[in-house]
Amino acid sequence: MVTAEDYGTFDTAWCPGCGNHSLLAAMKQALSGLGLAPHQVLMVTGIGQAAKAPLYMNCNMLTGLHGRSLPAATGARLANPELTIIAESGDGCNYGEGGNHFLAAIRRNVDLTLVAHDNGIYGLTKGQASPTTGKGQVTKAQPFGQPSEPFNPVAVAVAMGAGFVARGFTGEPEHLAGLIQQAFRHKGFSLVDVFQPCVTFNHVNTFAWYKQRCYKLGPEHDPRSRDQALAKALEFGERIPIGVLYANDRPAFGADLPTLKLGPLALRQPDFEALRGVMRSYL
Amino acid sequence: MPDSSIVILVGGEAGQGLVTIGQLMAKALVRAGYEVVVSQDYQSRIRGGHNTFVIRTGLDVFHAPCDKVDILVALNAETVARHKGQLTPSGLVVADVDIDTTGLNALRVPFRTLAPKVVQDNVVALGVLGQTLCKDIGLLEQLLREQFAKKGQEVIDQNLAVLRAAYAWVKTQDHGFACLPSAPAYPAERLMLTGNEAIALGALAAGCNFCSFYPMTPGSSVALTLAEHAKFMGTVVEQAEDEIAAANMAIGAASAGGRALVPTAGGGFALMCEAVSLAGMLETPVVFVVAMRPGPATGLPTRTEQADLNLVLHAGHGEFPRAVFAPGSIAECFSLTHRAFAMAEKYQSPVFILTDQYLADSLQNAGPFNTDGLPEIPGPLLEPANPATYKRFALTADGISPRVIPGFSTALVVSDSDEHTEDGKLTEDLAVRVQMVDKRLAKGQGLAAEAVPPSLFGEEGPNGSKDVDLLLVCWGSTLGAALEARERLAEQGRSAAVLHFGQVWPLVEGQFLPRLTAAKRTVCVEGNATGQLARLIRQETGFRFRGQVLRYDGLPITAAYILRGLESIL
Incomplete structure (x- = not known):
């Protein structure tokens, strides 16, 4: 039996009180709860404090470039249909630097889970506005207040018909672990956007700020209804819903691709007979 | 003749x-x-x-x-x-x-x-x-x-x-045009294909099973050829949302056991440079095909040039080894692409194939390509000797660490774009940093030891250093024109030889410097305005060419063009 302890315990470079700690614990709980052993999991991250997550748990890890965790994770998925693949990084990485990849990942619907640490600030570079920083929020880089409207990742995902869209809060770790598990079970691209307060640089969206506003979606919410999902995805203010906002049964990328049905690329041998046939087409 | x-x-x-x-x-x-x-x-x-x-x-x-x-x-x-x-x-x-x-x-x-x-x-x-x-x-x-x-x-x-x-x-017409003389019956089946098609076939022969790309002339046809044959070969071909994604996808796929190719052109490749550096750091084999066209910026999108040698040599921040091939013919497009994959896999490094619009689109008779004689490229390592103690970046004498593919054993494969320890985790231990730089660069020694020597055509004496009046030096697609210029010169009673670089990096001085110094006159022929190979050779060896024939009007170099250029030099 796999337990959360199999994922190990490590010293971290995160600030005491950072939401990342609870997210890491929820991740280990979700994986072990599904009986997944560390070697069956590949976590692909970008750059940022969130992207350090796989350094603090036992698993296969590919930490690449800022903003590029989704394309690297996509490549890994196309090469191996059997691994559990998680792309994990922050709001700057996924929604700023990697914005085009976020849109493409939803369209492509490759079977992987994106866990986005969303704290509304750049932590590692010490406190500049991120794509989800609220309009008007003052930072060292935006002394007159963040002038742009924030990006709403869950609303965009619902609008694009993503197969699974959830929002969690590190202040509700059990609930969060459940959301991550549901995302893993979903076949296709799944998004878990996680409110994860930054104790050092974001003095607006604090733990207390989220705690006061976040409420769990109840049975009255039908995640199969895109209209309801969009309404809930747009609800961001005095009250913010957490839970599964939207889910559908879009077939995952590759379900009908003959080239992906042949199994992991690592197990394939060059087919010289087929190649000779291909060469004959140039006679 | x-x-x-x-x-x-x-x-x-x-x-x-x-x-x-x-x-x-x-x-x-x-x-x-x-x-x-x-x-x-x-x-x-x-x-x-x-x-x-x-x-x-x-x-x-x-x-x-x-x-x-x-x-x-x-x-x-x-x-x-x-x-x-x-x-x-x-x-x-x-x-x-x-x-x-x-x-x-x-x-x-x-x-x-x-x-x-x-x-x-x-x-x-x-x-x-x-x-x-x-x-x-x-x-x-x-x-x-x-x-x-x-x-x-x-x-x-x-x-x-x-x-x-x-x-x-x-x-019924009296046109007076002479018939083509009859051709002898050709003994073997011959193919007719473009340079880019030959690159795609060479990749398939090397076991390439993954290609991510973003369309850009004249690189796209490599991907389109792989896509055309995917139903027979099983190749996974994915059009990415942009070049940055294409390059990072290839790194992800290669890390998970694919054999990956990324075709593009100069402008698209410029967007991939950070990923090239990542492949260097994660020690991931990825083969990039850069089909050159005239720049800067959009330049002449459908014409030819050889002006991206510098870009490819220096692409990616930081220091890491690489190899750069520059096929001179359709046959070399096939054979050097196979070689590129062999080197990328063995040395776990980004490897490049430089071609250009002329060769990319030029249909020629070639082959047949013999797949039996190709050296085998070992498949990926699925399980280390001891999974519990496996370290992705284990220090070794030649810098090559066993590269295990995750998911096929209980070994954990950990790789970090930050400087990392042997087990792949981020470190700021500066002594480890030095060890890791040395380890990565050690692979460059291996790539140099296995570099394909430049090919010499004509006037080769028993010791390979017989004097010739003129040595034409070239790289990539310029080979055919240089060889023909040599024939025209011979008709004029002038002895000339051609030295062609099918691999332009690493340069191994001993493979070519004696020939350069033995020739009475050396002229470097290149499809660019600044003489990029000539500069590279000078940088690496101190050797200065007597003259240069350069072309950058977007058209391929021909023998007549070289002869005209030589008139002002000789």
Whole structure:
């Protein structure tokens, strides 16, 4: 039996009180709860404090470039249909630097889970506005207040018909672990956007700020209804819903691709007979 | 030997079917046993403009285009006006009766009489060409049957009737153009394909099973060729949302056990540079094909140049080893691509293939490619000896650490783009940093030890250092023109040799410097304005070339161009 302890315990470079700690614990709980052993999991991250997550748990890890965790994770998925693949990084990485990849990942619907640490600030570079920083929020880089409207990742995902869209809060770790598990079970691209307060640089969206506003979606919410999902995805203010906002049964990328049905690329041998046939087409 | 080739130029607007005429004629010639080199010149548009498809053919082996025209197939009046100056004294114009060919030896073809439909005009042109060259109609009939196989017998019969009408009509004309001498029966099956198609086949022969790309001329056709054959080969081909994604996808795929290729052109490659650095850091084998076209920026999108050597040599921040290949022929496109994968896999590094629009799009006869003689490239390592203690970046004497693919054993494969320890985790231990830099660069020593030496053509003495009057040095697609220039010089009684770099990095001084210093005169021939290989050689060895022949007007280098350039140097 796999337990959360199999994922190990490590010293971290995160600030005491950072939401990342609870997210890491929820991740280990979700994986072990599904009986997944560390070697069956590949976590692909970008750059940022969130992207350090796989350094603090036992698993296969590919930490690449800022903003590029989704394309690297996509490549890994196309090469191996059997691994559990998680792309994990922050709001700057996924929604700023990697914005085009976020849109493409939803369209492509490759079977992987994106866990986005969303704290509304750049932590590692010490406190500049991120794509989800609220309009008007003052930072060292935006002394007159963040002038742009924030990006709403869950609303965009619902609008694009993503197969699974959830929002969690590190202040509700059990609930969060459940959301991550549901995302893993979903076949296709799944998004878990996680409110994860930054104790050092974001003095607006604090733990207390989220705690006061976040409420769990109840049975009255039908995640199969895109209209309801969009309404809930747009609800961001005095009250913010957490839970599964939207889910559908879009077939995952590759379900009908003959080239992906042949199994992991690592197990394939060059087919010289087929190649000779291909060469004959140039006679 | 003197140039006995003949050149057929088919010109017209995009959309007039000139490529169909050219391809079918070229294939007929290859099947009949002739040598063929096609150069395509097209504008960056879908319809209209002025495009040409030039077939150089004959019995002697050559690998370059040339400037003259023997038969000018003009699908519009503009083609006559633009190209009549290139016609040889015995040259012939093939054009519709309505096109003015005053003063030219012309076959004025009644297209509307010979073909009921405008779409069959290219079959008329094909038939006129075939009979003019005295080629057996059976060859072209067979090609038309293959071409229209999917459209049914009725369409085949209609086109065969047009072809026969065109043959019959030419027989009634007195054009005076000499028949192509008969070709000997060719013993082996020969292919006709472009440089980019040969790169794709070389990749498949190397076990490439993953290709991510973003469309960009003239690199795309590598990916399109892989996609075309994917149903037979199982290759996963994915069009990414941008070049950055394409490169990072390839790294993800290679890390998870794929054998990955990323084709692009200079501008697209510029976007991939950070990922190149990542491949260097994560020690991930990825082969990049950079098909060069004139820059800067959008430049001349459909023309040719060799100006991205510097970019590829220096792409990616930080220091890490790489290898750069520059095939000089269709055969080398195949063999050096296979070699590129072998080196990328063995040294777990990004490896590059530099080609250019001319070679990328040039149809030539080649092969057949023998897959039996290729060295085997070992498959990925699925399980380490001891999974519990596995370290992805274990320090070794040659810098090569066993690269395990995650998910096939209980070993955890950990790789970090930050500087990392042997077990792949981020570190700021500066002593480890130094060890890791040394480890990565040690692989560069191996790449150098296995570098493909430059090829020397002509005047090689027993010790390989016999004096020649002139040594022409070149790289990539310029080989064919340089070899032909050497033949022309020999006719003038001048001894010349050609030194061709099919691999331009790492440069191993001992492989070529003695030859450079032994030659009386050395001239570097390159398709760029600044002499990038010459500078690289000087940087690495201190050697200065006596002269340079450089071309950067967007057209491929020809023997005549080199000879003109030499006049001012020698």
